[in-house]
Amino acid sequence: MSLSCLAVAGSAGAAELELQGRRLVVSGTLDGSKVKAFTEHLSSGTVRTVVFEDSFGGTAEAAGAYADAIRESGVQTEVRGHCMAACAYAFLAGKTHRFGHGLQVNGILVPVATRPTAAELAVRWRGEEARKTLADFTPAPANADAARPIETNATAPAPKDNWQPDHGVLFTASPTLFGRIYNTYYCDGTQGRDFSKCERLSDADPYKLGVLTE
Incomplete structure (x- = not known):
C-alpha cells in the first residue's frame, strides 16, 4: 500500500457520532454541528477513547472545541483511516494518541503555515505548543474590521480559517x-x-515528535 491509498477520499459530510461501548467514533467534517453532543458524551464519563475515522477537515473553531472537550475529560484518541486539519488538532489533545490497528493506511495531516524546520518539528505539537499553533489558524475577531465603512445591502461573508486545504x-x-x-x-x-x-521528511518520527504516543 502507498500514499495513493490516502488520495481515495470521498466527499465528507457533517460530523457523525457513534458510541461503541466505551469508544466514541467521530467521522465526517468537524464543522461544529455535533460539538454539544460530543461534549455531553465525554462529560458522561462513559467514553474512554475517541476514535476519529475518515475525518477530512473542518474549522479551527470546531477543532478547538473538540480539543478542549477531549483535554478536559482526559480521554485517549485514535485515528482509523484519514484525519485531516481540524481533526488532527482534536486528535493531538488526547491523553494518549495512536493510530488504529488493521489493514488500512492511517494518515494524519496537521496544517502548517510554512514548511517547519527540524527544530520547530521537535516541539510544535507537544502540550501547550499544539494550542498555540492552532491559534495561528483561527479567524480574526469580527471587530477587527470595525474601522471599515459599512456597506449597505451587502452580506458580509463569514470569516474563514487561515489554513489551506491539503x-x-x-x-x-x-x-x-x-x-x-x-x-x-x-x-x-x-x-x-x-x-x-x-x-x-527525514528524522521526523511521529513518536519522537509526540504526534503518536503509543
Missing part, C-alpha cells in the same frame, strides 16, 4: 507483512489529494 505535515502508517511502516511528509498544498507528490 497544506501541512502528513504522518502515515502503512501495513506490511513485517509490521507498520511510518513516514512523514511536507505537503505544500499544490499536490491536491495526490499525496505521493509530497516531500518526504
Whole structure:
C-alpha cells in the first residue's frame, strides 16, 4: 500500500457520532454541528477513547472545541483511516494518541503555515505548543474590521480559517507483512489529494515528535 491509498477520499459530510461501548467514533467534517453532543458524551464519563475515522477537515473553531472537550475529560484518541486539519488538532489533545490497528493506511495531516524546520518539528505539537499553533489558524475577531465603512445591502461573508486545504505535515502508517511502516511528509498544498507528490521528511518520527504516543 502507498500514499495513493490516502488520495481515495470521498466527499465528507457533517460530523457523525457513534458510541461503541466505551469508544466514541467521530467521522465526517468537524464543522461544529455535533460539538454539544460530543461534549455531553465525554462529560458522561462513559467514553474512554475517541476514535476519529475518515475525518477530512473542518474549522479551527470546531477543532478547538473538540480539543478542549477531549483535554478536559482526559480521554485517549485514535485515528482509523484519514484525519485531516481540524481533526488532527482534536486528535493531538488526547491523553494518549495512536493510530488504529488493521489493514488500512492511517494518515494524519496537521496544517502548517510554512514548511517547519527540524527544530520547530521537535516541539510544535507537544502540550501547550499544539494550542498555540492552532491559534495561528483561527479567524480574526469580527471587530477587527470595525474601522471599515459599512456597506449597505451587502452580506458580509463569514470569516474563514487561515489554513489551506491539503497544506501541512502528513504522518502515515502503512501495513506490511513485517509490521507498520511510518513516514512523514511536507505537503505544500499544490499536490491536491495526490499525496505521493509530497516531500518526504527525514528524522521526523511521529513518536519522537509526540504526534503518536503509543
